[in-house]
Amino acid sequence: MNTSVCTPDSLLTQLQWRYATKKFDATQKINLDQWQALEQSLVLSPSSFGLQPWKFFVITSPEKRAQLLSHSWNQQQVVDASHFVVLAIKKDLDEADVERYLARMAEVQQIPRENLDKLGGVVNSFLDKLDSPLAKQAWSARQVYIALGFFMLSAALLGIDTCPMEGIDPSAYDQVLELEDLGYQTVVACAAGYRAADDGSAQRLKVRYAQADVITYL
Template identity: 35%
Template sequence: MTSTTIEKLQWRYATKKFDPSKTLTEEKLNVLKEAFNLTATSFGLQPLKLVVVSNSEIKEQLMPITYNQPQVRDASHVLILCIEKSINEEFIIDHFKRVEGLRKTPRTILEPFEKNLIDSFTEKDSSEIKDWMVNQLYLTLGALLTVCAVEKIDACPMEGFEPKKYDALLGLDKQGLESVIVLPVGYRDESDFFINLKKVRRGVDELTIEFK
């Protein structure tokens, strides 16, 4: 398969060793921010926030609460994907205000959808809502990893960190946020052992079921 997109996805890997001397340009960073903003989420609610850390002192402080994984210290930027602590009626109303403002959709059309969504979330318990938000975040992570591959930006998605300590250090808890995924981004160190290893995948034939 000669698709350029597939070639770039073959190129990407979970980078274990970043070159600390190489940094993303503002233009590249903005591409990642825009990709985060444009990723699909259920109902378009975007119950997420993206935290971007480039400060070297903060990155050093993140290392011990990321089980001393050097990626957070050496990467150009550390992206932290967060969910809202809760989704309330005001959050949903704000979403529909944006719809009304941008699309000029009449309130008479929007109100039934708005009410239905508020009622739906009111009926869910907090754990259901959190699970739903985490699912939306993983949609965003997948999109970001693909964009990184297309833009030739190295990345390493990480669940191995201490979320509560991240939240306390960065003041995320005070902003009503919970960190879920850490995504260091930057450029690989050419001495990284994992660069030339072949991808181990089950394969298209095994993963695909077709009805023709």
């Protein structure tokens, strides 16, 4: 059964419309209903095994956003965008995190926890093969980028601008936001809001390789 509520043309229109917004209109704010939908796009993002090795910090404090500005190459999106999200990964992912997820699965799906023992063994075995903290961090970071993509696409479909930001100092972000005490570390950030009328980047044509150069059917 086709449950699509978005046509191919409307999807492509919004993908052409979106760009990495360089200048936000600081006077325009995302309304509550739309923001709650964007929050859910993060909550509903897929991850390997469904493990969700992440947390998303929405920075509402103007003071903290001002502090982060100097650790973001002074990119004004940090302070001008309606909303600013820091996407972080769980440090030291271990069996306790797997158990937490399995307990949540049992609760939501209303099944006995012991029915998930085999799945738990598979996930723990996989994590054991990531034999260093750096390997686990790299795996977790890849999951975060899936969530970032979901968030940006959802925003585009709602007519909301975004700017993914890797031009930041993750360690400095962790200090400002005190993430180390919470067991998380910054990976990437994303500003969301509405483009300023004089953002020249909005008029630039997208530079992408031809479809034949990036898609191959085998």
